[in-house]
Every structure is written in C-alpha cells, then in structure tokens.
Amino acid sequence: MGKAGFGKLMSLSEAKELALSNAPELGTESVPVSEAMGRVLAGPVSIGIDVPHFAKAAMDGFAVRAQDTFGASETSPLRLRLVGHVTPGVILERAVGPGECIEISTGAPMPRGADATLMVENTETQGEEILVYKTIAPGQNFIKAGSDIAAGSSLFGAGEELRPRHLGVLVAAGLREVEVRRAARVVLMSTGDEILSPGEPLAPGKIYNINSTTLGESLRAFGCHVRDLGVVRDESGAVKEAISSALEDADIVMLSGGSSLGRGDFVPEIMAELGTLLFHGIAVKPGKPTALALAGSKLILGMPGYPTSALSNYYIIVEPILEKMSGRKVRKNYTSARMKRKVLSTVGRYQFLPVKLEEGAAVPVMRGSSSITTLAIADGFVEIEENVEVVEKGATVSVRLF
C-alpha cells in the first residue's frame, strides 16, 4: 500500500514536555463574581473595605461602656439606665453615655460610646433599668470593624480556584467583578465519512460520533468553551479549510480521527502545513496515532479516532496541556490496589490500562481500543511506565479513579 509508517515514535514523557513547553499560558479577563464559580484567580484580590464594615455585637444583650460594669458581681450588682434598643441594620443616633446601656441584638451595629456587649444572661431588667451581675472587659462580645478583613489587604493568590467559600468572601467585600484566567476556547471536529452525528438515523456501515461527546464533555467539565463543528468531510481541502477557519477564534483546534496511517489520514500533513508539527505518533498504548502542531500561539491536536484511545489521551496529554494553559489543577483521585492478574507491557511504550476495582483488586478490563465500553465499565486506570515490562499478579498499583 506504499505508506510510510510512523517512524520512530516519541515517548510520552518527551511528547508531554514538548506539548507543555509550547502550550501558551492564557491571559486574564474580568468576570462578574456571580459567574466566577470554578474560575482560576489571576492574582491576589484587593479588598477595598473593612469586613465587617462596622463594629457590631457578637451576642444578644446590652451595649455598655465596660468601665461601668467594673466591680459588678452576682452578690453586688450595678445599675445601668436602659436608653434604647438597636437591631441589625439600624444605626442609632443615640450614644451610650456614662451609666447607660442600650439593648442590642447579635449583629447589630454597636452604638457610639459602647465598647462591649453584656450578655443578657448576666443581667436582670427592671423597668427602665438593668441590673448588671458581671464585670466585663472592653472589647468583650464586640466585633471590631475590619476584624475579619482590613480594608487595603489582599487575599488569596494566583491559581486559586474559586469555590463557594471564596466567592462568599468576594461578595462580603462588595466586589462585583474578579480578574480570572481566561478559559480555553476549543474547537472540536471529527473526520471520517463513516461518522454520523449523534441522533442521526443509523445507516449501514456508519458509526456515531462518540468523540465529540466524550472529548467535548471532558473539556466542558474542565471549564473550556467548546464549539463542536461535528463531522467534517473526509477530504484534505475541506479539513484544511475547517482547521484554518477554526484557528481564528480558538486556542486549541482538536480533531479526532484521521491521524492514523490509513487512506485519507492526511491530517498530520495538513497540521504541518498550518504550523510546526511537534510530534506525530507517540509510544503509548492505546493512543499511538496522536499528533500535535503549534500554529502561532495556537495548538492543533490530532486525536485518535478510536474512542478509548481518544479519551485515554485526553487524560494523559490534553489534561496536562489544559492545566498549563489555564493555571488550574485538576484534583486527581488515586487508590491503591493489588493487580488481579499479571500484565505484560512493552519496554519503551507507556500503557494506559483501564481497570475495574473488585474487593481491593485492580482487574484489567481493556477490550481493545475500538471498544467504547472499555472505559465506561472501568473505575479508573493504571499507568504502566515505559520502562516496565511486566506488572506481576498481586503487585500493588496506584489506580487513578475516573
């Protein structure tokens, strides 16, 4: 058939290093706090106001001048005049003068003059007076303005992923917008005349486009903006045109199919025409027919057509690239397990081995890279490094959970 082979395959570590050193770090943008969940901070956040913004009571009771309680005890109570009450959200004109107190609820602004809150349990109300049964110190049950966050301070740092507890702080500080790393824009397309879009009527010899779903949903879950062009006609001109046009507004153009060596597998050639081909063919199993090119500051990724290979390469190649570009680290969950049976591997080739966990044992479930069920029935995968020839039955392995 007269085709050139892949030639010498690149090792996974070399391919990743090349990908990571060429992948651009995305810039930043300002987004409303209400849309910032899951986004990655561009840098520390400057807080412009005191939080809380005013001194307030930490307890229900009476706002007092602490010195007016000095000497009070269960056996010799002191008397204070009750001159008002204050609830949350209300600012009193009236100050607390010598010998006076003001009834206060938790969270209400401390009236001027008061420097402590006497708990209701330590008092007894008698008409317009209260009896004070306890001596308290200045500052007691008194939350100072700025005690949680002082105006002018900065919080968090670059790379922090914004979760509900961070967003709460931004809201408390009155921020409306926050500077975050830009999300990667990815354009997806598939090649292959046998490929149908999901939901199209099935025809003989045709198969559904699985990769746009598995890759697309994985990218969205990472936080990327994904535009799916669907199936592009399996013809060199059409594919080149689609990639060129996609490069205009994408950070990554990702193709699936067409990077193997069969008829119509012209994608790597097009990639080399549109940019610099960094690799084509990596020493991994499955997932060998994978290609990466750099076009200006954009990446073109040629992913394998086989669904298991496309998704396994998402984990081992694409995810690290996205982490670099976005500054966001995915939380990876690992568990330790004993290998249920002996597994052979080829020296010089990294193996992605899907496994199911059964009673603490890792059971290999690889059904071939053309099987779409392999990953769906697996609980995670074991990474067999390239210098490993055999993983013995009973050996302890680290399983990355899906």
Add this chain to the structure above:
Amino acid sequence: MGKAGFGKLMSLSEAKELALSNAPELGTESVPVSEAMGRVLAGPVSIGIDVPHFAKAAMDGFAVRAQDTFGASETSPLRLRLVGHVTPGVILERAVGPGECIEISTGAPMPRGADATLMVENTETQGEEILVYKTIAPGQNFIKAGSDIAAGSSLFGAGEELRPRHLGVLVAAGLREVEVRRAARVVLMSTGDEILSPGEPLAPGKIYNINSTTLGESLRAFGCHVRDLGVVRDESGAVKEAISSALEDADIVMLSGGSSLGRGDFVPEIMAELGTLLFHGIAVKPGKPTALALAGSKLILGMPGYPTSALSNYYIIVEPILEKMSGRKVRKNYTSARMKRKVLSTVGRYQFLPVKLEEGAAVPVMRGSSSITTLAIADGFVEIEENVEVVEKGATVSVRLF
C-alpha cells in the same frame, strides 16, 4: 428579654437520621443525552442496537476467507485475486469469493464472504493479485457486530453518575434520551433587614448577603436547580408568604438567618405552622440554630445566618439530604494529618473544625462563626464527634478536603 432558649438540642446523628428518613427520593425524568452530563441514571439503560452495528476490520489489510490462506507461509506464499477495496462508511455490493480478496481499511465494513483481515505486513501486492505470506484463522482482525454491546442487553445501573465515558456509550448506541433522577429544585431566601444583595451600594450597618452565594453555588455544583429570591423583608407575614409560595414549585425551601433566638427570629414558628418541625437547634459547633420542617413531601430548611455556620451545615446536613434525594454520591476527599495543637470540644456536641494543612499538620483556623474568611483560608475540616472531649496535639486526624 423573656425568650425561650433552644431547650434540649438534638444531636447531629439524630438530626441527620430524622432528615434522611423524611427527605423524599426524587422521581425520574427523560433528558437528551447531550444534556445528561453529571446526571444520575434512574436504572439500567437498554441498548436497542448492536455496537458495532456491523462487522468491521480491526486492521488495514485485505478482507479474505481465512480458509484461502491455510498453508501460506513466508517460504510458500499463496495467491489471491484483488477484486476491490473498501473504506469506512462504504458498503460493497461485491462479496469475497473463493480465491479472492478485497483491500480494506481499519473500521471499514467487512465485505460479505470474508471472515478475517490479513494484515498488509503479511502480503505483497503484484498488480491484480496479492501474495499471502501467512496463514490466518477465521475471525482474525475481524470485529463482530455486537461484540462491544449486543442489541437487547442493558448497561450500567441505577445511581450511576453519567460521565463522558458513559455518555459516549449512549451516543454509540444511538440513544437520544436517557432516564435520570430529577434534580432537586431549591428556592433560596435570606431574612434580615441588615442584608444587602451582592453589588448593592454599601450602607452603614448593612452587610452583604453571603449565604445566597455560598449556599447557592454549592447547591448548583451539586446539580440542583436554584432559584434565589434574595432578601425577604424581616417580618413574619412576608416570610410566611414567601415560603408558602416557594413550596409550590420547590423540593427544598432554604432560608438563611432568622432561626436563632433574637428579635425577629420567627422562622421556626412559621416552619411549624407550614409543616411538621422535625428539629430546631442541633448540638453542633458552629451551626446550632438550624431547623428542619417537613411540609407534605417538601423540606423547609432554616439555616444559620452566620456564613461559616451556614456553609459548614451545608456539608454536614444539606449534602447528605441531597444525596438521599438525588441518588448521587459526592466524592469526598480525605487526607490524614497530625493535629498541630490541642483542641478542646464539648462532650455531647459535634464540632466542625476548619483546618489549614501545613507540612502534613492540620492547623485549626476557626475565627468564629461570624468570620467569612474562616472557610476560605481553610483547606478542609476535621469532624470532632460528639463523644470526644479533646483532640491532643499530634493526634492523627482525618481531614475532609474542600
């Protein structure tokens, strides 16, 4: 001030048990596969077609009748007539007859008559003939129809959370819709005249509504449909009206603020009027002023107003309720650490202790439940069970990571 206290507080375990035994399991609904990411399967999925739908080649090479290769070897090749070629997506009329072969690409439908694919490496093409250098068996490099999934089989099971690898299978099987558990509809509201909506201009004595963000984003991240009513006027009639109206289309009505015992804390009374009050006041620190009522099959949850308490109770009370209702289990990440300093707790009271991880040590960072920064600077929390009085410095604790 003449107020009743909480009376005897309910233990967390009792409160959770009561909540879980009363929380309804939500029903199911059909959603498009393209919108099913993260949803929870209602039950096994029935597959109506064979996957793959047709027999195909696993390799580039020649589709042959295996018997025609019997006896072929490097030293005594056999000859076959090359009568056509087939690529993916194409159905050939022509069958492979005795002594014939058809060139085939990986993934292309096997022509009728052929029962194996001879790899191109084991052949040599000479004009209209090929030389066969290897004997192969029927079924070799031949992917049978239905070998991945047989029509009529069912896959997965109730409670499976749909991830990209599952959605790929649904697409491959030609499914357009999938039956999933319904997502919980939650209506959020906050009470308190001192509360401003995020982004409103700050006024003296006022604070921003933090809980609608922290609770709302946590609920959304779980997969709930959240409708946020914002701040409801701190008046019994207005709050009762808002809850009644929200109950019409919510599974859970969640209030924050107003369940403590200060002035205007009438929420538990209203909850008791609209349903059965299951508890009010739980023996946890922070988060004591928490109330739950059952109104028909709906829940009314009164959460503390303090932001740390509201969010800590999300983890210890609300999340288990959502898990029960939705059938979805949250992946909880734990790490083991040594406690950096001695921590005292009260017997009979569960303590939620936020900690920061520093060089393998868990450093308590609790700044009081009114502090909004406490959880934001923490990496996770330690749960101090109610029967524990002291956690010694250096003790090994399990930290649930945020």
